[in-house]
Amino acid sequence: MEILVCARRVPDTSENEIEMNSAGNDIERDDLVYSVNEPDNYAVEEALEIVERTGGIVTVVTVGGDDDEEILRREMAMGAKHGVLLSDDAFEGSDGRGIASILAAFVKKGHYDLILTGVQAEDGAAQVGGMLAALLDYPFASLVNAIEVQQGKLRISREIEGGNKEINEIDLPCVLSIQTGINEPRYVGMRGIRQVASVPIPTFDGPYLGVNGDKTGPAAAKVKRVDYFVPPMGKGAEMLVGSTAEIAEKLIGLLKAKGGLN
């Protein structure tokens, strides 16, 4: 099976506290640590495990610039055979639909049986996979937490409310968004990264892909983020302050009052 995984480089929220800049219209981007969008690691791991069971090749693709090569190399160090960068100045400022259009054009250049994305990125939109499937006219399933390969189709489980699982059959080729926790993504060490450090990353632009400016960039974007802001705290929590011992005493008093401690 030929599997394509769509990945993305994002600010790493486990490494940074996201704060507003001094102008109050954007997040503070100085000193942000970037890494691969964590859910995408689960998608790559799932692709690798499928290929280990049934044979095939895993390719990882991203839309971005030179800085984004690092996440392709990271996923190649996990075991992806190829990394591909889709890059063009005209792609900058695209909305979700623009990104999905670029990816769809790339998919049409190849012959993938299965396309995976992570469940969502830092913007919580969870949109590109479903859009990509619709543009390609492939079937789609979101929140997938188990995959079994069958003849010409997959048996998949979707995570629905209350931890219940919805079991479906889906025809290939298809697009799936992969839920975190589906597997345990393998560890990537510095040695693995070094081994793929000099592997060339093919880069494709808009003209090669046949993506026109009417689909990408800010002019085509129907949805635009105007600014970031932090809403007023409202009531908010009563913050306990003092030494650790003092805070613990205060909390014990509150827990007693609220029935948490006899």
Next chain:
Amino acid sequence: MPRIFAYIVHKGGVADDSAAELAAAARRIDAAQSPTAVVTGWGADCDAVCESLRASFGEVWKIAIEALAYPNAELVRQALKNVLPAGCIVLVPHSHFGTDLSPGLSIKMNAAYVPDVVDIEGVTGAALRLVRQEFGGQVSAHVRCDISSGAVVTVRPGAFKPVASSAASGTVVDKSAAVSALTARRRYLETIAAETGDVDITKYPVLVSIGRGIGEPENVAIAQDLADALGAAVSCSRPVVDAKWMEKSRQVGSSGQTVKPKVYLACGISGSFQHLAGIKGNPFLVAINKNPNAPIFRVADVGITADILEFLPELTAKIRER
């Protein structure tokens, strides 16, 4: 102003709570318009839902087709594409179903897509102004959406308070005949109920709940010590289960358990809306997090800025000293 439709999620003949929330969200887009409900389904359940919605929607569009008896998003999307007029605004709850249906629906309808909206500020010309959250709720964003060719908007559950409607006494319009043959390239087979674990966290009045901040699987014992001292159980948020440090049955949230304790200690939990959706009954909520900007502090009753790995053992020791 485009016509506004609300897609109604329902089960067992009863509309989901999101129906009234979507009606409220629709009025934030256009207060002058009575939104139209769209119901897909089959049989008596579908009829009962349509009937119940007449009180709060001006019109109820019924799409009753046997293949839609189970809400398979792949089929619902085709049906909506057949029935809904071009250029309309479609509201869908941002749930496991909404995220399955809606991105593709926006493409098929050639409409803009705005997911997981928490507030709506209004319409200026062809621009719908909305509010979303990013980075797990750490920051919000103003978003402008060009609605000149319509829009699909998913609405965060609980973000819009239902408003008392002036008894719309709407009419039910059967649109089933407008749907052409549905192709099922994804077929629903069955639903498997969540596994039950060793500890039933829904039975405990006090929960010590841990998140990513617990750091290492060995540190779960720190939370268990506190829970033992309090007579509580240890529950957790999604990252702890993803990392396989606790069983799925311990997870609180929309994709885990719904709990109603008296006291909930959120330890190293940032407070995503999916996690908060699993905490009901308005417990006394204590948040302990080393990130002073963690969204959990917005909803907690009491907050402590601290590293749980240092604070929890101290708290446990103080409780044991008593």
